Amino acid sequence: MNVLVWLAAILFILMILIGGKKGARSFISLFLNFGVLLLTIIFMTDPNINPIILTLIACAVISCINLFYINEVNSKTITAFISTIITIVILLFFIEIVSENTKIQGFGEEEIEELGVFSLYIGVNFVKIGAAVIIMSTIGAITDVAISITSPMREIFYHNPSISRKDLFTFGLSIGRDILGTNTNTLFFAFFGGYLGLLLWFKDLSYSVDEIVNSKVFSAEMITIFCAGIGIALIIPIASWINAYYLVKTRENNKLSK
Amino acid sequence: MNVLITKFKELSSKQIVLFAIIGVCFVASVIFVHHNYSFYERPIAKVIKTNLEDTTEMIDIHNNKDHLFTQHITAEIKNGENIGKIIHLTNKYSTSGAYDQEYHVGNELFISIDTNSKGSTELSGSIKDVKRDKFVVYIAWIFIFILLIVGKKQGLFSIISLAVNAVLLSYALDVYLYDPETSLVLICSISVILFTVISLLLVNGFNEKTYAAIIATLLGTFVSLFITYLVLWLTSEKGLRYEEMQFLTRPYQMVFMAGVFIGSLGAVMDVAITMSSSIFGLYEQNNNISIKALKTSGLDIGKDIMGTMTNILFFAYISGSIPILILYLKNASPLGFTLSMNLSLELARALAGGIGIVLTIPIGLYTTIFFVNRKRARS
Secondary structure (H helix, E strand, C coil), X not given: CCHHHHHHHHHHHHHHHHHHHHHHHXXXXXXXXXXXXXXXXXXXXXXXXXXXXXXXHHHHHHHHHHHHHCCCCCHHHHHHXXXXXXXXXXXXXXXXXXXXXXXXXXXXXXXXXXXXCCCCXXXXXHHXXXXXXXXXXXXXXXXXXXXXXXXXXXXXXXXXXXXXHHHHHHHHHHHHHHHHHHHHHHHHHHHHXXXXXXXXXXXXXXXXXXXXXXXXXXXXXXXXXXXXXXXXXXXXXXXXXXXXXXXXXXXXXXXXXX | CHHHHHHHHHCCHHHHHHHHHHHHHHHXXXXXXXXXXXXXXXXXXXXXXXXXXXXXXXXXXXXXXXXXEEEEEEEEECCCCCCCCEEEEEEEEECCCCCCCCCCCCCEEEEEECHHHCCCCCEEEEEEEECCHHHHHHHHHHHHHHHHHHHHXXXXXHXXXXXXXXXXXXXXXXXXXXXXXXXXXXXXXXXXXXXXXXXXXXXXXXXXXXXXXXXXXXXXXXXXXXXXXXXXXXXXXXXXXXXXXXCCCCCHHHHHHHHHHHHHHHHHHHHHHHHHHHHXXXXXXXXXXXXHHHHHHHHHHHHHXXXXXXXXXXXXHHHHHHHHHHHHHHCCCCHHHHHHHXXXXXXXXXXXXHHXXXXXXXXXXXXXXXXXXXXXXXX
16 A cells, blocks of 8 residues: 555544544645645646646645634635735745845756756746745645634633723734744644755765855755744734734724714 | 833843843844855855846756746955955856755855956856855844744743754764764664754753653654564665655664654653643543543543644655655656655654654653653652
8 A cells, every 4th residue: 555545644644643633624724725735737738827826826725724624714814814915925026036136046957957857947946936836835834824723812802892902913923923933833743854865965075155055955944944934924014014904993893884 | 112111121130231242143143144254265256247138938858837047146255365356156046946046236145266267357267155154143133033932931941952953863963973983763762862852842841740740751662663663674674765765974864763753752742741741631620530521631632633633744755755756746757656766764754753753742641641640649
């Protein structure tokens, strides 16, 4: 039997044992997300479609799956969704400028040898695809932070209905700060684990520090880590503000209608 | 303006010192990366003029259309014996830019100077690579500032924890390279214990919550590693395509297992700390809460984070393969072959990480309840 089938089966059984119905939904969401990712990649092979717009649509669908399917459609997931999209748009602009200037797109000289048999002139825009890669690797973490901020904010709002917008915003920020450390850690270690081979390669071939810092692969990895951190930090004030605005606004509307 | 002054007055002397240190580091590093040409042994040239000489349309054997451009570049050498001289370079690039790029005025390049042109006033040479250190430093600073502005103290701690962990990892790899006889998995186990203790203490401080989280993290990672190892052993690694693992100078299974180990650690820590702090939070609100109630609420919290946490790992691992998948597909490789060649290791990593996350939920629940019971017995 295939390793992947075994691991997937074990994960599925564990998720159902521990999470019940919600566990099953979490597992299915992994499959759905994989489908969305594959579809995005297939569309990206068409040079006439802008990869950035494609990424934006893919991110919207993925956050729908992560927010509305695993959780339910309610005010906290809707505000989390809006803040995710706003953060992604800001981050996309930033990352496109960055990858345009740093020229980290495509493949590095360390990778190119293995790809000798392939034609590299395939017409798609690798700069934009590079930006898409960075965004996609952070989207899971960004939606996670968004929902972790909006759901306790709503709890506080229900326990304390007369709370002011500013207090609500500050409360959101303080929750965000608490999870900032662990969430950045999650991504850092995931990337470190993935780059272990690369680090050993650099050390084995005794690259000098200046060669490492300027090499395409290493700077691309570092920039991915930094952009992921920036994304996680940016969503905190955005999600807190939008949620505070939304909750206070609906309260005022309710008062008016009464 | 007045707001700024009052804000400034509220700052303690400690904070002012900290801001000053960060400010000085920022200015010093920016000045350094702008004027560090002489620290490089490789010759560097700054582009001062570009001229597009030739454009050709090309179609490859798979019917992919692309454009090839030839660019003439005039650049000024910035270091070495030829400093200040002008050099002429040619650059070929395509619109796709998989392994090439267009250069603009102001770009800095590593070059090699043709020996036969030395001595004459007009040098010629070829482009080796791009000088990227400036941008890496800029983005690092943007990252640091945004984390500090949004996260304040917690932001500072997560930057410190990132730096400490990176140094620790680099040191662990040095130990492994120095003495390859010791198993990489053993070295990683020791580093994992250090990573967990350092990161969780930095994020959460010295208290029972942290101790419970540390124990849960270690148990969770080691149990999931054991399960992954068992599966690999039972299936004799069928379906894993190690040949596509990049950058290999070492036994690949070891590198892969160590990567799985470290990669899932962050997510497992996140789950462990969420479980322990929320269960301790419930206990602190109501000291008489029953163990059964703690269990139900703990499990509910676990269910809530399970899906999003596995998705974080999934995207962090799989997204990196997007460019190579596109390259395969555009070179007319069948979809099934492309996926099994390029995604088997990433998927295995994501699934193994997911197993770690899910297992840590009950492990975290019971370790925290153990610590709650101990605290209750003492008080």
